[in-house]
Amino acid sequence: MQRNPDIPTIVKIEKVIDETPTVRTLVFSDEVLSNVLPGQFAMVWIPGINELPMSVMISREKGKAAFTVRKHGFASTELYSLKVGEQLGVRGPYGSSFTIKQGKILLVGGGTGLVPLIRLLTFLKKTDDVTLLIGSKTKNEVFFEKMANQILEHNKHAVIVVTEDGSYGKTGLVTEAMENLFSQIKFDVVYTCGPEKMMHKVVQLASSKNIYVEASIERMMKCGMGICGSCCFGEVLACRDGTVFDGKYLLTNKEFGYTHRNKAGILENY
């Protein structure tokens, strides 16, 4: 019997990896989620607590998948605090995925926005020339740098970390580093995921140079399957029409970079 993607499947946490003092990766076995496309997400039920949308993180082991979660408010902190052997419900995968292009590729990620980008790396061709920009406030919030280098070891590639306080890698905003790169390299495509203000800037920069760009959008999500309306983003629904949109569309969406809806559906500024 094929599994109904809208009914939670219970998985057991098999491994917990500390990425930074506030970010952990929870690994579990699940054939379906291990094979999702880059950009797709799951609705993750922490039984008795809440359910959150989470990008599906890769695991290097076959048949396994993971979530990489930053402890933040109540639900994400509960998720972050789960131990090996504890259960999660997962439904999905939901959402669209990044379009796989070839050539000189730039990925710009911040925080847990790196999750879909890391998965995307595993879909790239060995002939691609790949640059990954990792943005972070400070050194001890940096993660996935080593993993990205490993995935790209057979590619021409660069993994560049940018910290706002200069405690590691380059100094400044990731978007500043991106502008610098643009003056040196002509990229064929840009992918981004992270804070919306950052993505907005990335999309503007790429578009201004006529480079094809895609971003994965976050909105309040309840159903994940396109009926509740909570993830509404202009005339599109982030969970269903997205989460990945191309820059051309995004620049026509007047919410992009500015506003999102809260749990009651009221627009709030970023």
Add this chain to the structure above:
Amino acid sequence: MQRNPDIPTIVKIEKVIDETPTVRTLVFSDEVLSNVLPGQFAMVWIPGINELPMSVMISREKGKAAFTVRKHGFASTELYSLKVGEQLGVRGPYGSSFTIKQGKILLVGGGTGLVPLIRLLTFLKKTDDVTLLIGSKTKNEVFFEKMANQILEHNKHAVIVVTEDGSYGKTGLVTEAMENLFSQIKFDVVYTCGPEKMMHKVVQLASSKNIYVEASIERMMKCGMGICGSCCFGEVLACRDGTVFDGKYLLTNKEFGYTHRNKAGILENY
């Protein structure tokens, strides 16, 4: 989308064939029913009237099926009286089918019990030696003789009609003719469908000679799918475990040949 066999599919009667003054064949297009196994039946909805179990008759045209109905009580008379262009609902196919065997084959049919046997003929091998006994009260109630001969034209075969009043073919009961044949030919298998008293005798005769025999049983049917219980026949359900049973089983069923249940579920004698 695959069709749900338990929801009526509406078909339109395309041809009406008078077989005898009281028996007609109604032909319609239906891919599913055109391909059923011999012995399988459909629940036939005469909209606004009733729904009756009917063996699925063959049509010589591809993608078509038929019902051959004898006008009897209210519902069957309404079915019999339908005209070209009128609609029927069909659900199914339901039930088991005759087991296709090879060799010297005897089929013994009476009345509309011939319907599954005619379909069975189309499943036999060209190398089979086939004898079909058609029992009838009188000459003008005989039907399917010509069709049977046509289907069997490339086989070694005999189609023998037996009328009780001797107005056509041999005279007497079909079971008497069968006894005669038994003294001349050693059959490998016997198939029968018709009045239960007749089938009972056929099964007894064949079993006494250790010949494998199968019969298709009729009982009051409401659901056709094995839940309502109205077709209960000893510990089996005619619609689901049958309608085809082998002689060995049938002779252990104490209802066989003697009793059946009415619409309220009360046992009545044949």
Add this chain to the structure above:
Amino acid sequence: MKPNISTEVGAIKIERPTMLASGILGISLEVFDRLYKEGAGALVTKSLSKEPWEGYPNPTVVGVKAGYLNAVGLSNPGAPYFAKMISSNKTVPIIVSLVGSIPEDFDFMIKQFENVKILGYELNLSCPHVEKVGLEVGDDPELVHKIVKSVKTQSKVPVIAKVGLGSSDYLETVRVACESGVDAITAINTIRAMAIDVETTRPILSHKIGGLSGSAIKPIAVRCVYEISSQFDIPIIGCGGVSSWEDSIEFILAGASAVQVGSALVDKWVGVFSEINDGISKYMEKKNFSKIKDMIGIAKKP
């Protein structure tokens, strides 16, 4: 140690928690015996009336997208005939379902079974498609009170009330039945529903409106079991859309002591009982539950 899947519905003790639902194949002792051997823990008969009923003309049972519709019209051979038919029973755990309009109907029927070996009675207060019986009784608290009181006085075996969603609050029916002394509740019966064929523009069932069963109603039935078990201290038999061991466990976690299986026979036929029983057993083993009782209602924990 193998988990023990026997269960108790009040005073009714059965070896396995899966029963045959009323109206499903429940017409002969031979079929009951077969289903018992196939793994059913108990067999509920078709709902019996004082006199034989032919039921409605066909179509009486048809499929819908997510289940089945039926308006069989409670066809049954009548209690006297049926009692005689099963009078030779020694081993099969039979629960006799009864349907009627007034206490006297039930009294008469119970007399017929006085010397017949049965586990208990199930009062059908919930058939949604026959007038003056079933839901029309269940929707009338006073009548429910009178019938249950009277049946409890007459009957030497436990009495179960089968409820469904009618035009009044079914929890009120449960309350009255409990206060009147009923030993257990079966929840739920089919839900009033219909299907119209668009080609012929006609309702498909001859009775037009029938009852919906199967997967479609399972979440509603689970809710009812959960609500009853949250509000009353009475054993419950879950019914409605059970087709797997997961479904059965779901009902048990919601508060049921046993389940009944009906429509699932269409897909899984008589093997459904042992399939469910095996699944329950494996689940209990894995989860370290040693008996059914340990699971009943635990989804209610906060």
Add this chain to the structure above:
Amino acid sequence: MKPNISTEVGAIKIERPTMLASGILGISLEVFDRLYKEGAGALVTKSLSKEPWEGYPNPTVVGVKAGYLNAVGLSNPGAPYFAKMISSNKTVPIIVSLVGSIPEDFDFMIKQFENVKILGYELNLSCPHVEKVGLEVGDDPELVHKIVKSVKTQSKVPVIAKVGLGSSDYLETVRVACESGVDAITAINTIRAMAIDVETTRPILSHKIGGLSGSAIKPIAVRCVYEISSQFDIPIIGCGGVSSWEDSIEFILAGASAVQVGSALVDKWVGVFSEINDGISKYMEKKNFSKIKDMIGIAKKP
């Protein structure tokens, strides 16, 4: 000649008989505009309350075998905010769904929309999972009377009452609503239901009990439309499990003047409206119906 698929629900005239059901994507004017262009004949908003509501914590929507369960908890931005948000509307046929506990709640909300272009109001008397509103109102005939009377006095546009299966006779709610002057009935809302996860032994929805929608409830919804149209002379909007043109025709034959589509968006997304409209049009052509009206309720012929 192409058949005409425009329809009238009392005084509400729409170009196409397929509406978006309340609570489904109904949160922004841009989405409404898109769905209107995709073929929806009208858009019903999320049920709005006086003040913004966050709704329940997740999980609020999950699948079940034959449909969906939700206990979103009527999350909505509140009537004042929403009225402002759609105040620029000129072309989109919007029906505003309102939810509240007392007539004054509704009066307040209606004031907010006084200068906004809308087709009508739909009173949610049937949400099955929030206390003091929805079904708890619908199950109280006196309150229904007061609310409908008051809303009808205030409103300049037609008023629809949306009913569902609660703990009283929904036909009584319909009767009271009709007598109180309502212009149309939407039937039905989701049905109280739940799902329990057997691995964690917990109810899945954070609110535990939610409402069942989708294919599972269609035969029940068709029955309700059939019953209402058999007993009352009031325009009806059919809702519950509509996912194809056949489903829509089924509701129309049962007595509906239009249908609402909700859960089917999961499988068919925004293309569902034009798919249904085209199917209805082809059906009418084949069957020689020139307008929707000619089909309404004809399954009731004897």
